[in-house]
Amino acid sequence: MSAPFDAFRFAHEHRREVAWLSQNTNHLVPPEVVRAALDEAIAERRYEGYPLASGDPELLELVRSDLGLPGAKPFLTSGGTEALYMVARATLGPGDEVVASDPSYLIIHRFVELSGARPNCLDIYRSPFRLTADAVQAAIGPRTRMILLIDPLNPLGSGYPREEVRAIAEIAHDRHLLLLNDVTYRDFSEGHALAAEFAPEETITVWSVSKNCGLAGLRIGGFSASPELTGRIARFNTNDLGVNILAQMAARAALRSKRTWIGEVVGRTRANGRRIHEVAREVPGTSVPVSPSRANMTVIDLAETGLRPEAVQEELLRRHLVFVRAGNYLSPAHGGRFVRVSFSNPPSDIERFARAFPEVMRTLSARSVAAR
């Protein structure tokens, strides 16, 4: 039997030719934003020494002011992923439950499970395609320890109105629960509200510069919480000698200048999202459950076509070098019905998708009819 197709291996082998619509990465930030900072750090050979373990002070200040949470204490990690891991390890234990959703960014659920806790996944694959305060309230039981609020939500692109964030934050406060607010895609969401504004003692805000600043490959992000809670989580830090210095310098340069370029990045992203929706509308049997997306990705539902998302992913990648993701790693209940497409990319990538997707759907549909 032949080995299953390894999409990531294939995509990395063809890295330069691939249109990366697969990991919600951002390919629109002007490269000069971080190039000078990286050049300078390399010229000074800063990689030879350890960074200040607590993080570059200006970077920490920029994170604080970017989030607009003056009372909170930010902590740097190697990407938001490491922050999520630390939070789960530090705050959850066997028997605890976390109110979460399906679909979701399931890596967080895995970290919850590693801590012996259990995600209680509310099915949100129907309008409004996100949690609601009422549903959260109803899901809380004696073992509930945390609410997971990913806003905007990967993969659906749904976002939370300010009043809903407030209502969920108030539940966390009233019921003495922690609120894990993952705001990785915050900059793409108009009118975004941070839960920490309403429940500063209970909220742990996990942030990242991977997506808004286009720095995914450098692996830097972090969390921010009350000084007491940050201290508690920081005990689980394995990166005792500090976060990669080149990543810190790049993040500092990006956050220093973000307000000068983020508007254009978000504008282009939204236009791309509209184009992708238009393409999906033209393909019989497909639909976009959440539109417009409040993030830089969307789900295209294929259920009515009867085609498997894995087959669509493979055909798009192998034949057209367009990389989107099959939904199975984002939803145990519904992953078999959708692909996720991200779109902070140059318009040329989006046009490659626009040409390839209808063709792939026609080819696979014809093949499945012939096989019957």
Ligand SMILES: Cc1ncc(COP(=O)(O)O)c(C=O)c1O
């Ligand atoms: C919701 C969510 N949180 C966190 C992350 C991890 O980001 P980072 O690159 O900062 O580790 C991702 C990455 O896709 C994400 O979608």
